Amino acid sequence: MRALMLHGDRDLRLEEIEPPPPPAAGEVQVRIRALGLNFLDVWGFRGMAFAKRKMPQAAGVEAAGEVVALGEGVSRFRLGQKVTMYGADTCGHCKACREGRDNLCENVAGIMGFHIDGFGREVLNRSERLCVSVPDSVSFEHAACAPIGFGTVQHMLFDNAKLEPGESILVHAGGSGIGTAAIKMAKAIGCTVYTTVGDDAKAARALELGADHVINYKTERFEGEVRRLTKRKGVDVVFEHVGADTWNGSLLCLKRGGRLVTCGATSGATATINLMQLFQQQYRIFGSFGCAMANISASLDKMAAGMTPVIDSVFDLAEFEKGLARLEGRQVFGKVIIRL
Secondary structure, three states: OEEEEEEEOOEEEEEEOOOOOOOOOOEEEEEEEEEEOOHHHHHHHHOOOHHHOOOOEEOOOOEEEEEEEEOOOOOOOOOOOEEEEOOEOOOOOOHHHHOOOHHHOOOOOOEEOOOEOOOOEOEEEEEHHHEEEOOOOOOHHHHOOHHHHHHHHHHHHHHHOOOOOOOEEEEOOOOOHHHHHHHHHHHHOOOEEEEEEOOHHHHHHHHHHOOOEEEEOOOOOHHHHHHHHOOOOOEEEEEEOOOOOOHHHHHHOEEEEEEEEEOOOOOOOOOOOOHHHHHHOOOEEEEOOOOOHHHHHHHHHHHHOOOOOOEEEEEEHHHHHHHHHHHHOOOOOOEEEEEO
8 A cells, every 4th residue: 555654854755655454442444535735744854863763664643534444342333434633642541541631641642643653654554542633524634634723723722722702812823724713713603813814915814704903913913913903902812833933922911810821833943931021911831632533523514513623735645745845834824634
């Protein structure tokens, strides 16, 4: 079968490998139909964490497919059923896993496509426990956005930041996969959405998506604009995933007692913070990584109800690197999908 195998720094090859054996007890065999690309793929492609990997390694951190074989004892799935899958090998036994907080697993073996073999294979075996049923009305391309694209946002906004109807929120990088999802989810509960983008074409599309105020961060200081638009009050929540370039500006955008939730550091992993500002303004800062299985199910329910992901482009498997280049070049508005 075909697989996308990473051999080293930017050395990604489409190869023929042996198919997996029949699924073991408690496993399902899934034929992958679509991959969702994320910055985790870009970081992996660039060579991050190579010292912890066994090369070559299958790429791909997010996917959806259909069940083609069942291992002994599998009861939750049927042949031909659409599924998406959790993107990390969690233990299922620790306190966090038992409580449904999968992304805090104490014994996680690694993230698929980053530390361990990923979803960029035509067929793979996966534990029944780590698979999520996809509603019939949700396409493979949309379902491939649920584990990270939608699930991460669901976890950030509602589990961590506790976003409430009618609040105000600043969404950074509103044209990204998670940025477009955050705009949609926030508008769905009646929030006022401020967002940043890198060009005027993306600004127009963000307004069409439902954002109330769009700021081109290349021509305006976003923190000044947010404070001007809110009459210096600031916003209730900042949805942060850019990192060092926007960190201090994001804090300035918060109203007193506001909440900042962050899941990324694409512009750099190190930032400074004014501690007096932090405690005097009583900010609340949440780190958020991945999501729980429940967040994936909630995301798929939203898709089935009509809140579909924004798809920037779709590439065939052999064009995987073109999709990565588009994502790395920040040319996207929405998600890049690889179709198998």
